[in-house]
Amino acid sequence: MKFLVFHLFIICLGAFVALKITGSVWVTILLVVVFGVIPAFRLNNYxxxxxxxxxxxxxxxxxxxxxxxKSQMQ
Known part of the structure; x- marks a missing residue:
């Protein structure tokens, strides 16, 4: 349980970094849901x-x- 809380903290931190790098809320939401939230509830602690x-x-x-x-397209 402690590691699940730590993983969710890392997800929040990763979302903040992704938002700062990409500048897009939709890309950040997509990355966090696909790579963080969905797998976290399907796997055990190992x-x-x-x-x-x-x-x-x-x-x-x-x-x-x-x-x-994004920078190359501008």
């Missing part, structure tokens, strides 16, 4: 540690990719 690491890297890299695409 896989939650790996999921948290995956969430951090996936949200960071996809946010940077969206920001790069």
């Amino acid at each position: 896989y939650l540690e790996e999921l948290t690491i995956f969430f951090v890297f996936s949200v960071g890299s996809i946010s940077m990719l969206f920001a790069l695409i």
Whole structure:
């Protein structure tokens, strides 16, 4: 249970970082729901540690990719 609370804290922190990087609320919501919320309630605590690491890297890299695409289109 403690690690689930920690994972949800990481999700909130990742959402803040994704919002700052992309500047888009919709992209941030999509990233958080797909990579954070849905898998968190489908796995047990053993896989939650790996999921948290995956969430951090996936949200960071996809946010940077969206920001790069957005900057190239302007």
